[in-house]
Amino acid sequence: MKQLAGMPQAMSPVVTHYCPGCSHGVVHRLIAEVIDELGIRERTIGVASVGCSVLAYNYFETDFVQAPHGRAPAVATGVKRARPDTVVFTYQGDGDMAAIGTSEIIHAAARGEKITAIMYNNTIYGMTGGQMSPTTLMGAVTATTPYGRGEEAGHPYRMAEILASMPGAAYVARTHVADVGNIVKTKRAIKKAFELQLQGKGFTMVEVLGNCPTNWGITPSEGNAYVMGEMLQAFPLGEFKDVTKGV
């Protein structure tokens, strides 16, 4: 008999703290499934960041270290350099990676660190109560853009495309998890990133567009519609770097 469903071994059997309807849990599960399928649970070390996913270490059955805000790629660099035989991934939000951690992620990519960075981009600081992040869309109302994000607050920028331009990047993609088909595609991208890390090809990163119903103040289904609507306009999906395809 073949088991068709069940909890991945790499996922801890606990209830997460994430809000109802939030997609963080979906992305966690995809990573855990990939770890299981590649048979690397016992050699994987995760690096948690600061933000809603700060407690990610409670949800994976792998070794984990928690990094200061934005520094996960630097911590991951230290882990991987010290233990090159391990598989190292960071799990960061848009605030952590695209604001305070810009320097660390750019240089980890430039050096071609053999790590996998997962960015959950929901265009907002969730843990601190819904403030504008660098990826917040123009006009969006947040706790710190009460009249909508305007010119004076700058424009959202595309982290995946920037990282894809770094010489050390082996694989960089943007996906979303707002419908089933794209959840499957996201898993494929994450798996490819881990595989290329295992092959020692270089830095790998997947930017996953996800929702934040609580801080957006809308229902989960409205949130997923926002991801597939306005967010996809600002953040096009794609594989921006793939050394196996010469892209």
Added chain:
Amino acid sequence: MTENMHLTMMKGNEALGEAAIRAGCRFFFGYPITPQSELPAYMARRMPEVSGTYLQAESELAAVNMVLGAAATGVRAMTSSSSPGFSLKQEGISYMIGSQLPCVVVNIMRGGPGLGNIQPAQGDYFQMVKGGGHGDYHMVTLAPSTVQELVDLTMLAFELADQYRNPVAILGDGLLGQTMEPVRFPGMKEDDAEKDWALTGAKGRAKRVITSLELNPENLEAHNLKLQEKFARMKANEIRWEEYLCSDAEMVVVAYGTAARIARAAVDAARSIGYKVGLFRPISLWPFPSAGLARLAQNGVQRFLDVEMSSGQMIEDVQLAVLGQAKVHLYGRMGGVVPTPREVLHEIQKVMGGEAK
């Protein structure tokens, strides 16, 4: 370099690097800043020879967090900087202490505040021994005054870091870093201690998590109490100082690092003209050798002269140690000005009055 019994002529910064390698450190994460730049340069050259890793980070912040990552896997790791850069290390130091991760951090001080200059100074005493970063914490801070002592204390620093699972600081200044002196190195030490907390991949065991986060206040207080117990053990066991000509001294100069070296020459000069003066040199700045100073005060030393290359920071600890039993005078120079033995002698004479015999 081979294991040797003979003396090697070396700059402080480079000797420090060699000592770290001898102590089993194979991971160095650096960033250029004067006057410590010879240390990363030495590591960049030397690490490949011992199958170690030298990595130049994009910032001091990144470097200290790379140390955090490496230390989390149980290896001996180090980073170094100088005053302005060391300010940036504080984030990682606080996190590593909260996460109970061992490492060695080096601060080769220069003039401040701000960008200051690149001359030797001691203005980072408060930053090193009174916290620096956020939260309730301490780290053993060792202040060598010669290149040989720099080597010996660097070896010790790695041992203490592992023993307490806490960062240990080496505090020098630009003069010590740049000075060339003959040094003797101990042999290579293997870093082979089994660390039952290190992240190596959860193979055949439960997963391990290294974090400084604890959302429940009672649990975080319990964690803090555990850290405090550890700091208390450091205080009980890791106090180090040196006394020079203190047994019959009527007045004692208190100084550390480069200032102590200068003060020692001044004490010799003062003795040669009949002043009964000694030198008390704290080697561990935290924990501070308060008991040693208190004993001198109890034994009748009425006057202390605190000499620092700062506005007077350590003097607060000296005053606390003698608790009003003796008068504590200050001679502090700032901005990278290094006092001469003659100037210190002049201060000694001022404090002693016309009492030379």
